[in-house]
Amino acid sequence: MILTLLAEYLPGEDPEQAWAIMNGYPFPARVALSDAARKAITRARLHLRAPLGRSTWTRWLAQYRQLPAPYPIYSLHNGAIVTQLTTLAPERQALLQAALGTPPPWEVERPRFAPAGIYRFIVNREPYEVEVDGRSAALARRYVANNLTPQRERAPINVTLNELVATSRWMDRSLGSDRWERTMREIQLRLVTADGFAETDTLCLDGLRHMIGMLGSGKSTLLTVLSTHLAGRAPRRARLWRRRHPIARAGHLGAAATRGG
Incomplete structure (x- = not known):
């Protein structure tokens, strides 16, 4: 199939390098290919059980070269793929061409x-x-069952600090602790504006939202309480995650050193 792909859509390409277009890596040269060639490459990859690497392709090509007539439908000469007549299942080439036009x-x-x-x-x-x-x-x-109908527009989700404090109070009652509400009451929200920062008591989730805070300021608590709060507001959902930035960590250390010294 890969040799048929080269012969039909990439004529003149060295068959020794076929692995480079079949392993899934987005080489810049793929942009210059025709739409039909890119689709054929994608379909060929779908027919393979796993991404094709250099060593595997080199071994397959060596085994193919050792096939005696009338088994191979191609012969390889100096980097060229030559179609040769065969009386053994001559319809194989047509079947391979059809496979390149249809995904499995x-x-x-x-x-x-x-x-x-x-x-x-x-x-x-x-x-x-x-x-x-x-x-x-x-x-x-x-x-x-999941609702597979795509939702094109999503309205922003607004959550107030009072709502999160109420959720944290419920978490403390359920878990038998006293830290969730205490930490939530100490959190202060400020939005970045053109002139600096503006205090707010409402957290708006609209697209991607970055939150920055010092070490121990309650970032993890805020995300945990927010996740718990949103879980009770089905079917609305928001995806939350936290990424630690090295600059933020350096700021934590600097703040700790300042407080300590």
Whole structure:
């Protein structure tokens, strides 16, 4: 199939280098290819079981060169692919050309759920253990339908500090702790403006929102309480994550050193 791809869509290219276009790496030269060639490459990759590397392709090509007539439908001479007549299943070339024009059918695999028990496995040479209890194993077989209709417009989500304080109070009652509400009451929100910062009591989630705070200012608590609060506002959802920036960490250390000295 790969030799057919080269012969049909990339004539003149060295077959020894075919692995470079089949391993999925976005080489800049792909931009210069025709739309038909790019689609054919994508379909060929879908027909492969795994990305194609240099060593694998070199081995396949060497094995192909050793095939005696009338098995191969191509011969390789000085970097050129030459079609040769064969009486053994001559329709193979037409089938390969058709495959390059059609992606493979989807393979539907039903999920397999682990029964209750203790499972041990290795990750990065480290042993791990996880236990699946009976209740979780039973719930795993209950399918939850998803609404696959895309939502083009999403209105902003506004959450006030008072709402988050109320959520943190509920978390303390549920967890038997006293730190969530205490920390939330100490958090102060300021929005970046053209003139500096402006105090606010409302957090607006609209697209991507960056939040910056000193070490121990309550960033993790804010995100945890905010996630808990939004979980109770289904079907609206917001995706939250935190990324530690090296400059922010340096600022933490500088602030700690200033307080300490």
